[in-house]
Amino acid sequence: ELKDTISRYLGAERTERSFQTFENKEGRKLSGAEVTDASTIRFGEQLLASAVGSSSARLILSLLFQRVDSGSRSAYRLLDDASDALQQNRDLLQIALDQMEQGLTVYDQDFGLTCWNRQFRELFGLPDELGQVGTPISRVIEHLARTGEIRAEDESVLLDRMTLNFKPWALELRKSQRIIEIRSNPMPNGGIVATFADITARVQADIALKRANETLEQRVAARTSELLKVNEELAQAQRIAEEANLSKTRFLAGAGHDILQPLNAARLYCSALRENTPGGSLQNALGNIDTSLDSVETILGAVLDISRLDTGAMKPNDSVFPLDSVFEQLRNDFEPMAKKKELSLTVLPTSLLLETDRNLFRRLLQNLVSNAIKYTRSGKILVGVRRRGQLCEIQVLDTGIGIPESKLNHVFSEFTRLDEGAREAEGLGLGLSIVDRIARVLRLEIRIWSIPSKGTRFSVILPVSENASSPEVPATAPSRPAAAFALNGVRALCIDNDPRILDGMRMLLENWGCDVETVASAAEHEASTTGANSKPDVIIADYHLDNTDGFDAIMQVRAFHNTTIPAIMLTADRSDEVRDKSQELEIPLIHKPVKPAVLRTALTRNLKILAAAE
Secondary structure, three states: OHHHHHHHHHOHHHHHHHHHHHHHHHOOOOOOOOOOOHHHHHHHHHHHHHHHOHHHHHHHHHHHHOOOOHHHHHHHHHHHHHHHHHHHHHHHHHHHHHOOOOEEEEEOOOOEEEEEOHHHHHHHOOOHHHOOOOOEHHHHHHHHHHOOOOOHHHHHHHHHHHHHOOOOEEEEEOOOOEEEEEEEEEOOOOOEEEEEEEOHHHHHHHHHHHHHHHHHHHHHHHHHHHHHHHHHHHHHHHHHHHHHHHHHHHHHHHOHHHHHHHHHHHHHHHHHHHHHOOOOHHHHHHHHHHHHHHHHHHHHHHHHHHHHHHOOOOOOOEEEEEHHHHHHHHHHHHHHHHHHOOOEEEEOOOOOEEEEEHHHHHHHHHHHHHHHHHOOOOOEEEEEEEEEOOEEEEEEEEOOOOOOHHHOOOOOOOOOOOHHHHHHOOOOOOHHHHHHHHHHHHOOEEEEEEEOOOEEEEEEEEEOOOOOOOOOOOOOOOOOOOOOOOOOOOEEEEEOOOHHHHHHHHHHHHHOOOEEEEEOOHHHHHHHOOOHHHOOOEEEEEOEEOOEEHHHHHHHHHHHHOOOOOEEEEEOOOOHHHHHHHHHHOOOEEEOOOOHHHHHHHHHHHHHHHHHHO
16 A cells, blocks of 8 residues: 555656665565555655655655545545646656656755656666665766776766756766766756766767868878979979070070171172172072072071060160151052062051050061061052051051961961961061060050951051150151262271171172271271371271170270261160160161161261261
């Protein structure tokens, strides 16, 4: 009867388990037919008090003992009804708690176990005797230490964390290799409620993810290192290749004088021989040599120009100038070439002003017009300009052989010539490469449109200058050669450190009737001067001399004779520095290889100016 009464409040399973523990402790077996003794009643009261409180437990037991009394039977029935309802609610609560995934415990203010669920015992592997009301929390911790789940020295630490630490924390069970997350919260009237969650899988997943990330980072780092190494090797190889190419380019640009010196000497010798040789097969052979020298000069000039453009030696010197002045030069330069091929060359006049480097811009257009004439068999070439708002579009149109659309992107590459173009005209395919480089230096846009067998249009796009003040008006060369001026008896002083050039110049000038003095320096001329008649009428000097330059040599000779003697500077150096100094000193500049006709024209013009001044 005692067990039945208590089970109504605690549940049959819990009551049975508690009485089994009591029997083990007392060392005797309780029989249902035995009369209850005092120790069993005290145990039952304590057990019942854990569920309904000590006062209610004492009342229930008093009613039980007075059951035979008719006065208490009605009260007992009422209590039975209440206890049945309480038991039903308790059973429902216990079922709900047992279904939870987390373990749950409630400890009273003395940290004795008052409520728990099945998951709590399973998580920690607790025996039946520890699943009893009133079991101290310290016994649970001792059991964990005894079974090797925690270290013995950690018992006190774990007890403090369970009862004093109210933040979530993780307990690692050493033997079962599980990780339990523990959350403790204080109860209003003392004691604690704690939940226990098995987070082993989550922690292992986090560790695996971390390892995967570390491995991934290591793989990424290794791959990145490999890529950086490969990129560095590629960059190093590219730097070496670019440096080698730039060194070659610098060599060509810097060696321009040495490259053109032998060619200049050959042209001087050839011109001198042609003037002293009567007509016939020898004269024809000399003419062919002169033509070949022209071709070599054109090719070397183009290669040197490309080298100087690539090394940045050609710096733009912007100025404002009328576009029509450049058009007029194009007309004068190319009309003879066009007439020779029976082509019509039309250059339309314009009033536009441009602001860019006039010399480089003129060379760009010269290459385009020359290209048009070369590859046009019949028809015409038209040069003009269209205004496009703040821009202008200069067009060079021809009725030539045209360019296939698939080849348009390749025509600006060095040594690129189309098959039909190679049959049409001689050359190395450097003209448009120079156009492209000059356009990049001047920051101009080049456009090309072409139809095979119909013709081609090249366009140059650049801003129009709004600065109409003081445009540069260059002194254009006359459309025809200057009238012949007798050079007989003219005393010409030639200064060059190359004996071959001096010999060739002597032969050429003596054929024109000049009295020629050749020296390697101004000091050599001073040393050989003996009288007043030794003053030269004109000085022809090379720019590159030993330990000085041609400008200094000319000024030294002028100072020696105390007069401004007309002078001409010969050089293979096309730099802005040489050009600017030539303009500053008003000394005409002729680029090597020297064409005899150009030299004679310059001599004639200077001597005519001198004669007019006298």
